[in-house]
Amino acid sequence: MQQAEVSTETSSKVITCWAAIAWTANAPLSIEKVEVDPPKPGEVRVQIISSGLCGTDKHILEGKSRVPLPAILGHEGAGIVESIGEGVTSVQPGDKVLMFPVPECRECRFCLHPKGNMCLKEKVLSPTGLMLDGTSRFTCRGRKIYNLFGISTFTEYTIVHEIAVGKIDAAAPMDRVCIMSCAVPTGFGAVFNTARVTPGSTCVVFGLGGIGSAVVMGCKASGASRIIGVDINEKKFPPARALGVTDTLNPRNLKKPVQEVVKEMTGGGVDFAFEAVGLTDTMVAALESCHMSYGVCVIIGEPPSNSQLSFDPMLILPGRTLKGGILGEYKTRSSIPKLVIDYMQKKFNIDPLITHQLPFQKINKAFELLHGGHCIRCVLLF
The missing domain is CATH 3.90.180.10 (Medium-chain alcohol dehydrogenases, catalytic domain)
Structure with a gap:
């Protein structure tokens, strides 16, 4: 052409x-x-x-x-x-x-x-x-x-x-740099702006595509001590591990709901959970994967049109936080060109x-x- x-x-x-x-x-x-x-x-x-x-x-x-x-x-x-x-x-x-x-x-x-x-x-x-x-x-x-x-x-x-x-x-x-129009700021911003991941924390990422992989990179850069990657496609596990994932889970191979396995692995739940799939079931699973009192769940996957999210309100009452964000909460024209400069200066890859x-x-x-x-x-x- x-x-x-x-x-x-x-x-x-x-x-x-x-x-x-x-x-x-x-x-x-x-x-x-x-x-x-x-x-x-x-x-x-x-x-x-x-x-x-x-x-x-x-x-x-x-x-x-x-x-x-x-x-x-x-x-x-x-x-x-x-x-x-x-x-x-x-x-x-x-x-x-x-x-x-x-x-x-x-x-x-x-x-x-x-x-x-x-x-x-x-x-x-x-x-x-x-x-x-x-x-x-x-x-x-x-x-x-x-x-x-x-x-x-x-x-x-x-x-x-x-x-x-x-x-x-x-x-x-x-x-x-085209992927810095969406995937990179969406993933990085979910970590740095929305969740504010802390050093030594535990994280779980549902969905290891472009945005989920950017989330993994952000969690690693934030000093997370454990990053659990969840996906039904195990072909994504090797590159996810290379980016910083420490543990991988395929929900289809588990004998119990993935959120229960995550809680068992982490002594009651993770500090930060990220949903980058766009399905209501995985959104609830991500929320249920969080610790009580201070666990934060961030939804960044786009759900199908007319979806409705339903969960037990007792998940929220003990202190869990459910948040969302589009394009990582970055002010696009003001912030994203600066991210391009940071990339060019090799502050991240x-x-x-x-x-x-x-x-x-x-x-x-x-x-x-x-x-x-x-x-x-x-x-x-x-």
């Missing part, structure tokens, strides 16, 4: 390029030519260089998480600014950027609060598939195509709002999380790897 040829001056023109369209759930993506409109005021058009595949994208394709279709999925992207709309000041054409599923408008009550990161202009909790003005910027076969969370990265070019774009260091390795890299046209093969549990994170290269 050849990258679309674009003239030197394209800021006011429609760009025709390749994108992967999800016309319906439970079907392969279709790689087709799409038209991408010029950026409107406050918007940025970005040439995608790399994009990670996240479990959320897989859930959408499986029909578990409902978003408007047909759509261009993908929300973990790194690219180069191609053109900007009127009023955009934080980035310029040629800048390397990350795009975030949660924007930071720096004006709403949550952005202005020191602890808030769920900007009121987000499109994650109630995805409309449209830009803030209620329209689309993608067209395919004469039909308007929805976006995902206001970004859409499974395309050679995309349109995003300036409030969802962060300029990163010009030397950033673009084939890797995200490279082990990327187990596969494939050309964009092999996106369906990448989803097969993800679905089969053969990868931690697969990155598409454009």
